[in-house]
Amino acid sequence: MSLVLSEDQQLLKDSAKAFVDQNAPVSVLRGLRDSKDALGYDQNLWRQMLELGWAGMAIPEAYGGFEFGYGGLGVVLEESGRTLLSSPLIATVLLGASAINELGSETQKSELLPKVVSGELLLALAIDEKPHHRPNRIETSAVKAGDGYVLNGCKTFVLDGHIANKLVVVARTSGAIDDESGISLFLIDANTDGVSINRSWMVDSRNSAMLSLNDVKIGGDALLGAEGNAYPGLTRVLDIGRIGVAAEMLGSMQQAFDITLDYLKQREQFGVLIGSFQGLQHRAAEMYSEIELCKSAVRAALSALDDAEKTDAKIAELASIAKAKLSEVATLVSNEAVQMHGGIGMTDEYDIGFYMKRARVASAFLGDALFHRDRYASLNGF
């Protein structure tokens, strides 16, 4: 396991940074928000990202991907996080494609994954049902009917739900509400009868939706993975998602910190730069230290995903270390960033507020710091 980037990863990171800086500054997200853009992402940018191969980064060559690993996808996510780039990278590439790759049949993989790489297919993972992420607490039901199933239930916080062509829906085929067994995954066309999708306008100006399923009839071929036994695979997919989002958060927090540091070196009060005040210096130094720890946690988790010898248990532990730490520090850094900017940090005109808003949504997504500390303790037998 290496904690430093390989030469190839560093090259990819540099080119991703150059692309993002040039084409996707924060003003792009601001524009999407102000125009209440129907899609919530910039299609032209996404097309360029597809051309750069970002959608196929972690997908095996056998299914049209570039097999560059999660380490590669991770540095792209990190750089996209620097400017809060809104795109289908997380919902479609990180979560949707991983669900198909980890749980799908040979047919599903060879039919769908190439379409992710080319951009023909957008996906969304529908799991949460209540305001808190509790992946085993699934009420949405899937009842066997003939060769297929009938689904009923509601989902919330479905990232990219309103733009996806296909939804990956987590539902219960048997068992009680908190049971890990009895959970199944289904791939459902977004335009199937009984599926209704309502976009939610989130504080971070990124995409999310509420989903309701009313007697949705689907065929048996919609099943993704084994009936009633999808939880272990789902957990791995969620861990991939947590690690990828942590990488994106790392980019965002580094940028928020850099912006703040620049401000401390420019703003004068009492005739001196405010960055000379020890009251601010020590807090900046503490943030720097925490960000260094975050970087190590993300690198370790990404490199574990690309290491075939790492067990799911080890990946679960590293995913929870990364997501707990990043969620905690993203909150710290974004709060401090606004505070250190003073009045200007409270204005919509200034970008720093966007970083705080995104930090909160990303922290809550797929489990906040409390969730992952609890999970870490359980994984370690205390």
Next chain:
Amino acid sequence: MQAIAQLEDFRQETRAWLEANCPASMRTPMVDAEVVWGGRKATFVNPESKVWLERMADKGWTTPTWPKEYGGGGLSKEESIILSQEMARINARPPLNSFGISMLGPVLLESGTHEQKMEHIPKIVRGEIRWCQGYSEPGSGSDLASLNTKAVLDGDEYVINGSKVWTSYADKADWIFCLVRTDSEVPKHAGISFILFDMDAPGVTTKPIKLISGMSPFCETFFDNARAKATNLVGGLNNGWAIAKRLLQHERTMISGFGLAGSQGDRGGTTSTMDSVERAAMYYRGDTDKISDPGLRDEIAQFKIDSAAFALTSQRSIEESKQGQGPNATSSMLKNYGCELNKRRYELLLSSLGSQALGWEGEGFANDEIAVTREWLRSKANSIEGGTSEVQLNVIAKRVLGLPDMLSLVQK
């Protein structure tokens, strides 16, 4: 980078040599009483410690990467990593612990003359001389550069007058590396020299300081016309501050290692409940499946996660410095975080043990419980010695983040 095959040969040879030469009792977990510090007054509670030290010193493997010319092992970085892996594989104890190895040696190799290296390095490698550090003074703590101990040239010797404080193990050391003022007319940083002399010299006295933990690892050290050879002034006259700072970086790298305890505690082979905070919490609360206090459980989980991320960061820092840059400004960050983690660990152990961690001595408390109490008190010094946490944060702000230095404005 060396060829893989060559390194594999080295691994096999090393493995065979360690198998043949590491005594059985040196493959058991270290106990405090058997730590080898070397020196003229060295005692060996376990005779095999002496055998182990001598065999390792003969190969120069007490300091694997130091040049062969001065008695070191002459190993490449890759080879020294293999050596430590192979030692870890058989749980071999470190043969020698010393400030000579962790602090003085690296700066002497960087800045000493050939004659100085020839005189001092081999004795560090072999553990023949035990060193102590003369830095802090009663009036010069965080503001170290204001130090007052004077050295005046008299013929080919310096005459030294003044006193030092917090000198670790001065009463057990043979020689001291010491910061002295050699010019009082220039700005404070520009009049300091770094000099080495024998603690047995007439005019040197030491007095242990009793700490809140009841232990006395530190001394006051007094110099009353003590004499040092001028040839033992390192790095040039009035250039001591640069040497002092460089040495502090090595010291901080060493102290930051304390923070690794939190993540290492759970590795195999440990024997005490106290090695794992969460096991201690469950044991003393009578819990079986999980810690019954959700607040304590969350705090311990957070501590463990931070410890794991810290260990990964130390590892990353090593990987990043493999090109041989040695410790850099991030050593301040690691020192600071490591110390704070170690303090957190003892606070959590105190919460976990309840009143069993509040005993001082006597009946009703097991030895390892008393040790937790004493170590909790001892840990408070972690963020004071080697530069306080506040000084480390100043260093990070100035050197790493490039923030303006208010102090230097004040001092001008």
